[in-house]
Structure formats: structure tokens, C-alpha cells
Amino acid sequence: LDPDAVGAALAGARAGHVFLSTPHNPSGFRTSTADLRSLARHASAAGGYLISNEIYEEFVEPSRAVRAATLVENGISIGSLTKAYGLSGLRLGWVVLGERAAAEREAFEDAVFLQLVDLPTVSLRAGRLAFERREALIAPYGRILAESKPVFERWVAREKRLRIHVPPDGLIAFAEVPGVADTLALARHLAATEQLAVVPGEHFGAPGHVRLGFGSPPERLADALERLSRGLESYTLAPHGRPARLDPAPPVA
Incomplete structure (x- = not known):
């Protein structure tokens, strides 16, 4: 800015x-x-x-x-x-x-x-x-964030297919996906193969990126991140000249 x-x-x-x-x-x-x-x-x-x-x-x-x-x-x-x-x-x-x-x-x-x-x-x-009842309503999010952010940061350190700067506050991050220009197609692939929802950068005028949220409880977040890594790997290996078919089942994270 x-x-x-x-x-x-x-x-x-x-x-x-x-x-x-x-x-x-x-x-x-x-x-x-x-x-x-x-x-x-x-x-x-x-x-x-x-x-x-x-x-x-x-x-x-x-x-x-x-x-x-x-x-x-x-x-x-x-x-x-x-x-x-x-x-x-x-x-x-x-x-x-x-x-x-x-x-x-x-x-x-x-x-x-x-x-x-x-x-x-x-x-x-x-x-x-x-x-x-503001304090009572917001307290669970503080606890979840304190437990889940370290899980996300450890995953970021291991996952080399994305470039991510984890912000000091909050529970979202905007990840660059090097080599992938059509992240809408990637998002569809993740939904179809891993039952996982990410927000493609096209929605923000920034293709080649995906928005990730890490505000889920740590066990659920760890599972979602494992799915994301697996989906990135399969997308890299699979031919994707056309968008993946969306699976009708709801995403888990």
C-alpha cells in the first residue's frame, strides 16, 4: 500500500x-x-x-x-x-x-x-x-486460532508448492501458486478430488493465487491441509486442459 x-x-x-x-x-x-x-x-x-x-x-x-x-x-x-x-x-x-x-x-x-x-x-x-455477550462469543475463536495457527505455520514451512506470507493477525492467508495461472480450475479440482474448498484468486482479480483459511480446530485443519497438499500434487501430475468436474458433495473445510 x-x-x-x-x-x-x-x-x-x-x-x-x-x-x-x-x-x-x-x-x-x-x-x-x-x-x-x-x-x-x-x-x-x-x-x-x-x-x-x-x-x-x-x-x-x-x-x-x-x-x-x-x-x-x-x-x-x-x-x-x-x-x-x-x-x-x-x-x-x-x-x-x-x-x-x-x-x-x-x-x-x-x-x-x-x-x-x-x-x-x-x-x-x-x-x-x-x-x-461479546467476550463469551469471541473467546472460542481466540482459543482455536491459538491452537490452529501453529499447525498452519508448520504446514507452510513444509509445503513448497505454494508461496505464503502468514499474516501476524487473523485467520486467512493469500497463497501464490507458482506455475498455475488458472486457479479457478485448481479450486474446482480440489473440490472434485479432495472435497476441499479454497477461494480462487480470480475472485479478487488476482489469478495464480488462492485464499486459505486456518480458523478451524487443529485436527480438522490438519486434515484439510493434508488434502490440500495431496490435491496440489494430483493437479500437478494430471492433465488439466479443462476444469475438473465439480463433485456435488459439500467440501469439508
Whole structure:
């Protein structure tokens, strides 16, 4: 991430907002505090906001977490109950406005009201209960991550068919697959032969990569990684001029 390049792109813009996700999806890496401040300055110079998707920041230790809304006055932070809290079915999230954005709160509320349909009352009540029980909901993910990340790191050290930089925080990594340009075909092969799901880089505009998650319990993760290594080997050896047939059975990881 080059904040100055972002600033150059915003030069002359009528209103230049900066959108980013941190930790980043799919790489899992976080934007530094210094870069967030720099991006916010560039956005402010263009009359805009720094809008930060911080859904994966919930996996970061609270004492180290950084929120754009409290870091800079033109920051806006977006969060959700879908990831660390495991409550994707509720379809609930939140927006926190920094000091400058808070002055325009009514305009933001009007925009949200016009864009979204009111959620069921039961979902809103469940979301409120989730916030009241936040620590209890998020604790299992912390334990799983502490146990599973070393399993993933040991596998990364052994698996030479991928190039992976494991991020310091979170539970996703973006792996380069040298020699494989069509990672959508690879993903189909893994699903068909190993009952394994990975997200191909084509979905992120980065073919030749796959997104991996390592937030499963260690035993399940170890099995999934063994399947991945086996699938990479069979894909390398097999002719794959056309995508593998998808198996209808659900993937295991």
C-alpha cells in the first residue's frame, strides 16, 4: 500500500473518499497506523472520508486493535457480527463515525434508511444480546486460532508448492501458486478430488493465487491441509486442459 500513490490518484477529485479493508481480505495483513493517518490526510485534502472495513479487526487482540473512527476525525469504521462472532445469519453490522463524519450523522442515517429494508425485530434483539455477550462469543475463536495457527505455520514451512506470507493477525492467508495461472480450475479440482474448498484468486482479480483459511480446530485443519497438499500434487501430475468436474458433495473445510 502506497498512501502517496493514493493521494496522487485523488488529486483534483471533487470528493475523494478512500475505501480499504484492514485486516485486508484476502491477504490478512493490516494497514499500519501511520499509513491510515496518511490515507486520511489525502482523503481530507480531497474533501472525503477514510472508510475502513474492519470486520477482521475483531480477531486482533483488543489492546492492539486500531479503529479509523477513533484514529482520525474523518474516519469511518465498519464492523459486523458475521466473522469473529459467527452470527452471519443475523446480517447485522455497524458503522462508527469519526468526529467530522458525526457532524453529518443525520445525512448518513437518511442514506442508510433509503438504501436498506428494516431488519426483523428478532434479529435486532439478537444482535443486542450478542453485544452484551461479546467476550463469551469471541473467546472460542481466540482459543482455536491459538491452537490452529501453529499447525498452519508448520504446514507452510513444509509445503513448497505454494508461496505464503502468514499474516501476524487473523485467520486467512493469500497463497501464490507458482506455475498455475488458472486457479479457478485448481479450486474446482480440489473440490472434485479432495472435497476441499479454497477461494480462487480470480475472485479478487488476482489469478495464480488462492485464499486459505486456518480458523478451524487443529485436527480438522490438519486434515484439510493434508488434502490440500495431496490435491496440489494430483493437479500437478494430471492433465488439466479443462476444469475438473465439480463433485456435488459439500467440501469439508
